[in-house]
Amino acid sequence: MFELDVRSRKPIYEQLTDKIKEMILYSILQPDEQLPSVRTLSAQLTVNPNTIQKAYRELEREGYIYSRAGKGSFVSPAQQGMNAAKRAEVREELLRLMAEAVYLGFTAAEIGELFKLALEKKGEGDQT
Amino acid sequence: MFELDVRSRKPIYEQLTDKIKEMILYSILQPDEQLPSVRTLSAQLTVNPNTIQKAYRELEREGYIYSRAGKGSFVSPAQQGMNAAKRAEVREELLRLMAEAVYLGFTAAEIGELFKLALEKKGEGDQT
DNA sequence: ATGACTGTATTATTAATAATAGTACAGTTA
DNA sequence: TAACTGTACTATTATTAATAATACAGTCAT
Structure with a gap:
């Protein structure tokens, strides 16, 4: 595995x-x-x-x-309203990491690319 | 402090x-x-x-x-080409976290908002 | 040059945590 | 009933975090 x-x-x-x-x-x-x-x-x-x-x-x-x-x-099937607390937690962690990314010179475009990549990675496994 | x-x-x-x-x-x-x-x-x-x-x-x-x-x-003054290794590391971590965000239903717009927020937070402290 | 700060290094001890080992018990199902 | 499942518990060892107590070397104002 x-x-x-x-x-x-x-x-x-x-x-x-x-x-x-x-x-x-x-x-x-x-x-x-x-x-x-x-x-x-x-x-x-x-x-x-x-x-x-x-x-x-x-x-x-x-x-x-x-x-x-x-x-x-x-x-678990991904629940729709999955835990507001968990969303807030991820938001917090994302903000922290984005601050570091900004510091390192990442651009908005690069961040957008990463998000798209994450979307794709999820899509790949779905209903195949 | x-x-x-x-x-x-x-x-x-x-x-x-x-x-x-x-x-x-x-x-x-x-x-x-x-x-x-x-x-x-x-x-x-x-x-x-x-x-x-x-x-x-x-x-x-x-x-x-x-x-x-x-x-x-x-x-340290933030160096411009600060460590390619560190950039790769942050990229990796961001991707992981974005996958979690996607799973929780975050949209591209929300992610963009977060990045803007990080930019602002950095800006606030500069030359004041 | 001395005194009073700095960072740095080392050794020893204690406290907390991760990981293992072994055992037991209850639910599920063919 | 047999052979799987998850779950719980106690005990032991290994590793790591944190503390404590020193010691030493660089900087700098007096």
Whole structure:
């Protein structure tokens, strides 16, 4: 499914949440698609099951996946009014990063390009 | 100068680098302006000097400040061709965040607004 | 040149967190 | 019932953040 960098300063469970989130954002994982079970992924990545569970718990807390005991973990359908709090959070982070971009000389055009690219990346995975 | 959240999951030295970086990006701190000394800031924030030093060292590594033994620490003038590597890094991070924004339904117009806002925030502090 | 500032480096200790290990229990389904 | 699922808990180890206490060298005004 993907690789981990065990000697990164970034915790393993965080690398996991980031990569799975990315696959959801880019529609590589479709809504209601089942994720590998905690134990399966644990074995594949040779990582402790608790670490996988921690990542899944975090993804569920953020609303990206949902889990059902006995059934498995699944990608959440992107809800329309998805969490005003989360939108505000992303807005905040975007503003911070844009400030850095401005400082580095990024232009409005370049930013627009990036947004278009993100749109495309999402589109690629949809209904194919 | 600012406040810290000692019981945040985010390390103190990282809160420091983030806030100082922000003040530089927003031109609240001007190029070549002197930062508080390690010991002064340490006393003001009641934080260990080593923690301040760690933050300053990181800021210097990233090119935002420069330090001279005996003189002090100062804001770096924003270099024009500032580090292609850093630009690539910010681009990467922006793309990731934009993907999340797309997922949450942000429009191109909203993104444009944010960029304008970042431009203004930088402008505010300049030559006043 | 001395005193009072600067940054920098080092070592040791404590506190907090990430990751592992092992086990247990409950829901789902063929 | 068997074999999967997620979930919870306790304990242990490894890593990192933060503190503490010194020490040393550069700058500069007196």
